[in-house]
Amino acid sequence: MSYERFVAVIADIATNIPADHVAAWASALMNVDTPGDSAVAAKLVGARPGFSVGTHVERLMRSWRTEAPDLPGSAVGLALRSAALMQGRADARRTELAVSGPTSAAVPVRLTSSVVVEVIRAARSRLLVASFAAYGVAEVVAELRSAALRGVHIDLILESSAEDGGALRGSAGAALTFAALRHQATFWHWPAARRAASGNSHAALHAKLIAADSRVALISSANLTDRALSHNIEVGVVLHDPEVARKLVAHFQALTDPRTGVLQQLI
Template sequence: MSHERFAEVIADLAATLPAEHVAAWAGVLMGVDRSTDGTTVAAELIDVRPGFSVSAHAGRLVRSWRTEAPDLPGPAVALALRSAALLRQRADAHRTELAVSGPTSSSVPVRLTSSVVVEVVRAARSSLLVASFAAYGVAEVIAELRSAARRGVHIDLILESSAEHGGALRGSSGAAATFAALRDRATFWHWPAARRAANGNPHAALHAKFIAADGEVALVSSANLTDRALSHNIEVGVVLHDPGVVERLVAHFRALTAPEVGPLQRLP
């Protein structure tokens, strides 16, 4: 007998139900055999973890089970539900989301860049690595960074310098000036002119824009840390929830800031 339709129901429920419901339902199903009345099973599922429209979900599970896979005992259904939920959790841990500024469309669901920046900063528990070419305004971001510092998060800010100090920002005092309120709460990094020349291109720019929290999640975006970029410009970025990728991003920039070795230098 084909179990494809039942497998689809299991997958849908694993993607819809909270983890607590999946665990509770699996516990109930472990004690159910093929002879147990379907109505009784549904009632037990509803009772063990109320809420979240469980009545409809429980009814769907039992109907599909009895119709599409009546040969399966309860423990097998429990294992299937647990396995589908675990696979879903692993997929979620590596998901990528879009983050945009400016006009939106109905083509794809998006996250506003300004909201994502705040979310990533708030997610940090031990470290934040922030890079931006330009920076201006962003009072909300500065407030969130100050809050992160107060809860013990180590913050590194990698920022472009003004042309006067060997950078590529013209008509500006440099991106670091925007974060003056964090001078005693964060470590500031820049790319000195001499080290740019040593790299083979004295006119190169520190143009990366990203925020990484704890090596777990990161926003990589075209948007600078400016009010206009985060809210009004047409900008696009991605939110990475893949620790493996985020850790490599962080490791790369940690190497660039390595004392006496990396091209980036700590601002005094």
């Protein structure tokens, strides 16, 4: 017997109801032999009330009776638990869009300004912040100071002015925006001599990244400026994927390695 339709229903239910509901249903199904038991639906509804469970229970029971009547309740419960586990793993690695400027109804998105604050607040031990330009962003500076006060180590990797060998013209350099964090964060730049030594005299430190604890990262076209975070048309992605976040952080850790890296601590 093919269980494809029933499998699809199981997966969809695990996607649309909370994990604790799934666990309660699985426990309730352990001693159920067949879907023909008239008390099963009531048992499932009573196991974890709320969240419009009646609709989901009805759908599960209908599919179980028609698509997989030979399966015992213990097997259905195990399938629900497995589907919920996989859904949880997928949620932990989800990717979201972040935008600045005008929004559209095409896809659900989140504003870059709010995502920046959320990622900073998510940090418990380390924050990596990289930006080409920086100006204003008083809220971001305040959030970074709060992070430092709760013991978060902050690395700020910023482009410098043309006078200091960087690519920012008509600017004092991005580090000036974060002057209030001078004694609470580690500042990094790409010195002109190291750009020249690697044949990159005209290259720029152009990355825009915020990573919290190697768990979540925002990669965006937006610089840390008031205009970029709120008004410009900018796009980015939020990566809830520890494996990818770790690789991003490891890359910049290699660049700041005092033995082999091209970046240098700004004293």
